[in-house]
Amino acid sequence: MRAMRPEWLWLPLFAVPLVLHNEVALTVLVFTFILGILAVSFNLIFGYTGQLSMFHAAAFGISAYATHLSMAHLGVSFWIGMVIAVVLVVAISVVVGTICFRFRLKEFYFAIVTLAFSEMARLVILNWGSFTNGSLGINLTAKPMLWLPGGLVPVQGTRMWYYLALVALILTVFVCARVVHSWMGRSFAAIRLNDELADTLGINVFRYKLISFLVGNAGAAFAGALYAFYLSYVEPGYLSIEQSLAIVAMALLGGREPVAGPILGALVLTALPHVINFSAEVRILVYGLILILTILVLPRGIMGLVTKRRHVL
């Protein structure tokens, strides 16, 4: 993986829509890319820093609503709305992260408290009917606009979304890879592997846990805005526990490393319901089974089968 610059592996993906004309398959890939952003950013918090955050779906959902609400009430474009949503999510994450990390909540306790915050956010959205239309959700009619050679055009149709989602995913992977393969990533690894030792070596455990949480949640916010406007629909289910678990499943299944590993998990879990027709209840069951099997048989995920151990240096 090292010898061949991994950036080149992205190139064939740009050619896929030229060759592949199956609408369903392309749609699966668009979802994979957007959920890939979600899984890769989650992995920064979970896989690299070792904190099992159950707040990721909340960051994803809050951003979806906040993007729409900024556009509807402030009259801004999709992109400005998304920036507002990311800033809002980061601000909320500062509060949630500070509470969790100041009280040195770890492992199970951190997961439960972030889950509680996540549920709080979901309940607020569910019950703030005048703003969010409650459990019915909101149909989103606006489209992101892009400046292309032909002028300002709305992003619509599977092919345009394919390229937008792919570029967004590459951007996310690029940013996460830069962070992970730097002194900051080494501090994250130190915290994951032995936070007591990290502390003694002068690493501010609180600060770097918080940074990891903020950067990861900003990625989730990015994904949330894209996802909602691709689907043209947002509902409180975005923030559900099922969504949180699906994210964990993607990261575990794809593998912690390399940075792009969780995308494979996103692909498998997105494609599976299309390949085999599951009802909603069975889907949860299958997710659960995949989680259990992955942990038992593939502790390093699918990527663990093809890559050697990562080197921090």
Next chain:
Amino acid sequence: MFFEVDGLTKRFGGLTAVSGISFAIARGEIVGIFGPNGSGKTTLLNLIAGVYPPTAGRLIWKDRPLAARRPHEVAALGIVKTFQNPQLFEELTVAEHVMIAAHLKLKRERGFGRVATLLEPARHDAALREHVERVLTLCRLIEVRDEAAANLSYGNEKMLGVAMALMCEPELLLLDEPATGLGQDEIGNLDGVLRDLRAHGTTLCVIDHKVGFLGGLADRAIAMHHGSKIAEGPPAAVLDDAAVVEAYLGRRHA
């Protein structure tokens, strides 16, 4: 004064682990703290390193009260501690351990400018790696640099702890029983490394109950028993002190 401990006391519930200890350390010296198991040596180091807050007493660093509260803040000021039982990052190699420990060095050299290095981490790390090599050479770990920490001998595990601490560029290095559990060759190796360190200007405070090793190394000795200081002075005199012999061997031998 470089570093001073003034009336330091630590109580855990009803147990007084450290009781009103006072001493000073001058820049560049090696201070050895002796004492049998349970005499409060490790607690004393943990108090200095910020692992626990003291119940009473003060720590004075370069004539000012030590303001730091957490270990990472104490380390940032230049006081770094190693662990009695080697604490390592499982699954990483020796060189990776030392690379992680470069955190403080980077912070001191670049301040917030280090955020800019995120744009080009690879180029930036090259310079750091040279420094890692130097520290590994100094600690005689260069031959096992790419070995996973899990495969190291106990002596090398402990030495890796010293290497990581050195990478933090401490002014005062606190070593918690560095020789315990080591074979004779490994102790000789450790002794050499610590003397090299002093030659490089690092001040050392070493606790151990290996009298032979520490007695030979230290410039000055402090003996502890039941959390209190019972003797202080040149190592030979302290080890001959009646109270120290009694603490170690019992009353009949005193």
